[in-house]
Amino acid sequence: MKRLLIPTALLMLAGCNQTSAPEALAVVSVSDATCRPTLNGRDVTGCFVTLTASRNDRLLSVAAPLAGMAQIHEMKIEDDIMKMAELRDGLALPAGDAVSLKPGGNHIMLMGLKQPLVAGEQVSITLNFEQAQPMGVRALVVQPPVAGADHVAH
Numbered sequence: 001m002k003r004l005l006i007p008t009a010l011l012m013l014a015g016c017n018q019t020s021a022p023e024a025l026a027v028v029s030v031s032d033a034t035c036r037p038t039l040n041g042r043d044v045t046g047c048f049v050t051l052t053a054s055r056n057d058r059l060l061s062v063a064a065p066l067a068g069m070a071q072i073h074e075m076k077i078e079d080d081i082m083k084m085a086e087l088r089d090g091l092a093l094p095a096g097d098a099v100s101l102k103p104g105g106n107h108i109m110l111m112g113l114k115q116p117l118v119a120g121e122q123v124s125i126t127l128n129f130e131q132a133q134p135m136g137v138r139a140l141v142v143q144p145p146v147a148g149a150d151h152v153a154h
Contacts, residue, residue, distance in 0.1 A: 024055075025055075025131055025132055025133060026053045026054050026055040026056070026057040026093075026095075026129065026131040026132040027053070027054040027055075027132060028051050028052065028053045028054070028057060028093065028127070028129060028132045028135060029051070029052045030049055030050070030051060030127070030135065030137055031049070031050045031052075032048065032049060032050045032100075033047070033048070033049040033125070033137045033138065033139035033140070034047065034048050034049075034139050034140050034141070034142050034144065035047035035048070035108075035110065035117055035123045035139045035140075035141050035142075036103075036117070036141070036142075036143065036144060037116070037117050037118055037119045037141050037142075037143060038113060038116045038117045040116075043111065043112055043113040044109065044110065044111045044112075044113065045109075045110050045113065045117055046073075046103065046107045046108065046109055046110075047064075047101075047107065047108040047109075047110060047123065047125060047139050048100070048101050048102050048103060048107055048108070048139075048144070049100075049101050049108070049127075049137065049139070050098050050099065050100045050101070051093055051098070051099050051101070051127075052093075052096065052097065052098045052099070053093035053094070053095055053096075053097075053099075053129075053132065054095065054096070055095050055131065056092075056093070056094055056095045057093045057095075057129050057130055057131045057132050058089075058090040058091065058092055058093060058129065058130040058131075059072060059090050059091040059093060059127060059128070059129055060090040060128050060129060060130055061090070061128045062108050062125055062126065062127055062128065063125070063126045063128070064110050064123060064124060064125045064126070065124060066110070066113060066114055066115065066117075066123055066124070067110035067111060067112055067113050067114070068111060068112025068113075068114070069110075069111045069112050070108060070109065070110050070111070070125070071086045071087075071108070071109050071111070072086065072087045072090060072091050072101075072106070072107075072108060072109075073085065073086055073087065073106065073107050073108070073109045074086075074087050074105075074106050075104060075105055075106065075107065084109075086109075087106070090130065091106060093129075103144045108125065110123075117141045118141060119141050119142055119143060120140075120141065121140075121141045122138045122139065122140055122141065123138070123139045123141060124136060124137070124138060125137045125138075125139055
């Protein structure tokens, strides 16, 4: 009887300790990473990127060695006034949806730049997510197109 009880007990304990495989971390793909060149005498600029997460995730923070501070910003119009503010809770990344940080909308704000950004250079930025692993990105410094510039008047 003892011979049967010990293996049975061990099998029961093994069953109790069974855990499901850990859920895979979100994977975030990055495209179109750019930053604006800085204006003369300014130490701030905006950076833009498109993020697509494999699972629901959130961009929580950003960092750039070239900047004293980096934040995720929201730009919106309230009472006919354009307002910009930090997204303190980060930016939601719904599974499979491309989320664009772009001029005139949500963007990355680099402040306290240690040197001006010049077109053609690259900027290192680290993106920190709620679930996905931190990701290093190289953003090209370019002048974004002016809204409506692709429209040709007839």
